[in-house]
Amino acid sequence: MHDSQPNNEGDAELQTLQTLLDLMHEHDLDRLKVKVGDAVYEMVRREGAPPSTPATTATRANDAPAPRAAANVKKIVAPLTGVFYRSSSPDAEAFVLEGQRVESGTVVCILEAMKLFNEIQSDYAGTVVRIVPENGELVSQGAELLWIEP
Secondary structure (H helix, E strand, O other): OOOOEEEHHHHEEEEHHHHHHHHHHHHOOOOOEEEEOOOOEEEEEOOOOOOOOHHHHHHHHHHHHOOOOOOEEEEEEEEOOOOEEEOOOOOOOOOOOOOOOOOOEEEEEEEOOOOOOOEEEOOOEEEEEOOOOOOOOOEOOOOOOEEOOO
């Protein structure tokens, strides 16, 4: 039986799915997983390359032991879920490079969420010892972005 009353919750969910789909197409992503409140949305592109190809690549990358931060390293984490960018545009220089000294308040990257570009600043002064995500990678809120050594 079809409900003739508008379903605001269903409409909001459809809008969220459409936004995520637009984000996937805009950044040519093969996979996207996002948690919104209690709901988890996972979208996988089935066209083109076989779905096992990205998983195989990710598995190989995860076989290598993860680098460990020294005790004095400060970590800049993502304040929101978004796409990580090292520069303001594809042809611009990166905000920071590994080995570069930064001061508190220095813009170190941009996170794009819902077509808004959010500048992420360092809360620490020191040397960038590691940039964790790849340029254009989707990162979750709380994910490590950069390691700063005082």
